[in-house]
Amino acid sequence: MDKLRSLEIFLATCDGGSFAAAAKLCDTDPSTVSKAIGRLETKLGLTLFQRSTRRLKITPAGQRYADTVRKTLLDLNACEDEIKSMNNEPKGTLRISSAVCYGHLYLRPLLKAFCEQYPEIRLEIEINDLHVDVIENETDIALRTGYVKDSRLIARRLSPMDFLTCVSPKYLNKHGIPKVANDFHQHAWIGFKIKETQQLQPIFLPNEQGIYEPFELTRTHITDDGETMAHMCVDGLGFAQLPHFLAKQGVESGELVSLYPCFRPPQVENGVFVIYPKREYLPEKVRVFIEFVTDYLESNGEGTNHTWAENWQPLLDVR
Structure with a gap:
């Protein structure tokens, strides 16, 4: 007993x-x-x-x-x-960790409406591209691109991660439009360096059949910050392959065009995920936040298996 x-x-x-x-x-x-x-x-x-x-x-x-x-x-x-x-009940402190670009571009715009709907929830937000230990850091929710393999955690996909080959109209006016993949050797390219691995993000371009394949190109410029890469592209410093959440503002404003239809890199676990610890009883503050983010994304054309980029009209259609 x-x-x-x-x-x-x-x-x-x-x-x-x-x-x-x-x-x-x-x-x-x-x-x-x-x-x-x-x-x-x-x-x-x-x-x-x-x-x-x-x-x-x-x-x-x-x-x-x-x-x-x-x-x-x-x-x-x-x-x-x-x-x-x-x-x-949806109250108490909600600790959120988010990848930098996603946090700035997708998380921040919804916070005011969330706090107005749930005034008894207090937010603690960490913006960091490093994959912090959710349990050790007592984080309630992490927003991350790429799947985290940890048996202690649940990873729920918010959306795929679609990439667009972006360029500014002023760059095209000055340098012309590449017709085939090999033409890119004559153009400037902005590369992205992954902070955790220090490797350059691969470039994928469509072949003659419209199938995206890895393509070796010299990067004219390199940065490890996604928003800087997008701004450099807007400023006409070259082409860049941007994830949909980084490309959205530029293509919708007309400061960028998408040369080709969007594509998804051939990683099985590609996507944007909300990650939280496994629990027998999910706190209401966590549940309502996940529901709020999901509804927000759906209202903006994104869900578990689709993003707004799928329906965006590219400059060239290779399909």
Whole structure:
């Protein structure tokens, strides 16, 4: 029998005045009550009740113990009610970690509306491209591009990650439009260096059949910051392959054009994910945030298996 159950039986015995009354209160039998009290007395090394054939009388030590146990169990129940309320209602501190570009371009714009809808949720937001340990850092939710293989976590895909081959109209006006992949050797290209691996992001271009294949090109410029790459492209410094969330503002404003239809690199685990620790009961603050982000993306043409970029009209159609 666990300690908590023994203490509950002990208090029931105090309140009922007999093993039989305690058994009725605890939905058990007098023998079980007697054994539970005996185990407590043995563990404590003192007598909790003076026993006679007619009645039980609590000892002074037993009374002091009962007062402390009763207060402890009341505090425990109050604490349980509080944390259940925290788990079942959208309130409390929500700790979010987001990749830099996605955080700036997709997360930040929805925060005001989220806070207005859920005023009892306080946000703590970390913007970082490093894959932090969600559990060690006590993070409730992480927004990441690329899947995280950790059995302690759940990764739910918010959207695929579609890439567009972008360039500014002013660059094309000055340097012309490449017709085939080999023409890119005569053009400037902005490369992206992945911070964690220090490797350059591969370039994929369509072949004569319209199938995207890796293509070796010299990068004229290199950066490890996605937003800088997008701004350099807008400024006419060359072509760049941008993920849909980085390309969106530029192509919608007309500052960038997409040369080809969007493509998805051939990684099985490609996409944007919301990541959170495995739990038997998902806190309501986490659930409502995931639901809010999902609805926000759907209203902007994105979901688990699609992005707005699929329907964007490119300058050249290779399909």
